[in-house]
Amino acid sequence: MRALALIVISMCTALAPAAAAAQDAAELRKQIEELQKQLDAVTDRLRKLEAQPPPPAPAGAPTPTTAPAAQAQPPAAATPSAMDVVRPRQPFGLYQQRGAGQLLFDIGITGDFVGNLTQRNVEKAQGGTFSGQENRFFPREVELSLFGQIDPYASAVVRIEAGEEARGQETPISLAEANVTLLTLPYGTQAKFGQMRNRFGYSNEVHEHDLAWVDRPNVMRNFFGPEGLVEKGMEATLVPDLPFYVEALFGLFNGDNETAFGRGSLQNPLYTGRVRTFFEIGDAHGLQVGMSVAGGTNEDKLSTTILGWEGRYKYRPDGWLHPLLTVTGEGLYSMRKAPVGVDTDQDGIVDRVDKRSRNHSGWYTAVEVQPFRRWAGGFRYDWSQYPSNPGWEWAIEPYVTFWPSEFLRFRLAYKHTDRSPQTREAFNLNGGSARLVDELLFQGTFILGAHPAHPF
């Protein structure tokens, strides 16, 4: 009996998968038949659609005004087969074609090469405009820009750059900017978040290769460092619906800039603000003026506030392709709290630490004349104190610019810098001296691919 039961169980065990397989096959057959039916329905629908007459031409399009070229119809796109219709598609592709072989975003590369010649003692002291790179020709900024729409609501910019920062070292690659702009906010507002060049004054937002001069103005370098103010955080702008143009900006950032702030924390954030407006006197004259503020905490855990004023005037005679005269100016005023040791009893020992405000300022003005489309000449005058050290410097930089085409530019400049005697200690490295600096500067810049138009 036990043996019989075992045989029955064994048979059942052996037959069960076969029965299940048969059931699966029947199920599959049913599904294939179902799919076949769907395929037939789609094919039938396609045939019907193809058989329909084309839609009527828009009413009122008169035949005499139809262009001869328009009469030649473009070749019809190949009709998709039924399999093309039902075949699964890739939901997202990085490279998809738009029109005549374009990407879904724009790509541009700019190369900015700089050379400078100066005195040996300036090189020793590393007191030239490009500190540590005196008497060298080097790639200052080679930048890959990717920009475009993310979706209907936002656009993005990513800039990756490489530049030689010191002689004999490899060229590091870094993220220059990566930010998203929300374009569809209400009440004339727009928001941007990520890493960005801050819209503080006129020149800070401008990349090195787009500046009207070989180097960033002295006051901007002294107050914000050689790269200018580049921060991570968010900015919001408001353009109110007024009869004249006003843009107000508010920003909140980490405060990573080591020269002016440096706490690098949202616990002690850097806030920025800017208001700018524009006056147009006829079609030929345009004047933009603005005021900016940046306030945060410096490395001494004390506050720093920097105020900025800007002005930019352009005169473009009617019908000219370029401005004949451009005048630009910016001024900065820094209020930096710093700890100062006080020796109350004159015994040579600091008795207490006071917080003192060190207020310093600087400004520049630049004039450019462009009588011909391909040639421009001008000069920049700089005067600046140092935000942390005593003393001041002034500089004058005449230059000439030549554009063989819109995408290639050469610039030659001479720069004379004169630093006050108090600053000598700050520029006497390695036994050199950089109190008086004379430099011959050369710049070659190219653009490959897309490059957005420049604002005013």
Next chain:
Amino acid sequence: MRRVILLLITALVVSAASAPGASAADKIRVVATIPDLKALAEEVGGKLVDVEALARGNQNAHELEIRPSLMLKLRRADILLENGLDLDTWAEVVVQGANNPNIARGAPGRVDVSRGIQVLEVPSTRVDRSMGDVHPLGNPHYSLDPGMAPIVTQNIVDAFARFAPDRRADFERNRQTFLSRLDEAMARWTQTMAPFKGSKVVVYHPQWIYLLTRFGLSQAATLEDRPGIPATPAHLTRIIRQMKEEQIKVIVVEPWNDMKLAGRVADEAGAKAIVLASMVGGVKGADSYIAAIDHNVNALAQALR
């Protein structure tokens, strides 16, 4: 300082919300990148629209100075009409400064009126900038051909009707009225240009191909070495020789280009340099679409005579 900034921002927000034009206006506020589109939009929209242009007629529409005053024009726009085909890419920078979601890329108010145009001079080979400032999508100056107006105005009607569906019939009626006038003018222009069919002309910048093709003329050469690249003396010498050999009588110049240079070349070649309206308002009297084409046809015919 923080208080001052906060107060300022608050004041601006309040003024933005309470500004008199901020509520719905009676007319559709339209901004066109170039005056030709402004003129056509006015014909279609009539009294139902208020149209402004960003570029002026005597400017080079390829490269416009991005002034904040242009952003102000777009600040309240319901619709932005773009020429497209990479002519007015600068408009994107203006839009970004205007903080107006109605005309952000992809919004219904952002309209590329080149849709449906049979584009000429579309590169059939790989292009790069060694060829100058080429347009990879083809020549964008289709608005100079009155034969393209039916397509452009149809696109404008569709754009306006998306914004005001109940006024579609009005827009269509305006369009038909305009096209009737254009038809009459077209008959006149065709007759005027008929004797010059097959004539060759030299142009300063290659932006006249649509107009020339319309009336059976051909472009023999350009004064620019390549698009956007100034002529070299050797190139000009070649042009002068070609003009003499082929008995070319006319150099067509844009209002924004170097008329003196064109005049010198024309003198050397025994030809005439004439300024045509590269856009509505480009020359005196060309203050409507039909008037601009009128000027161009008459000036061309007179010079070819």
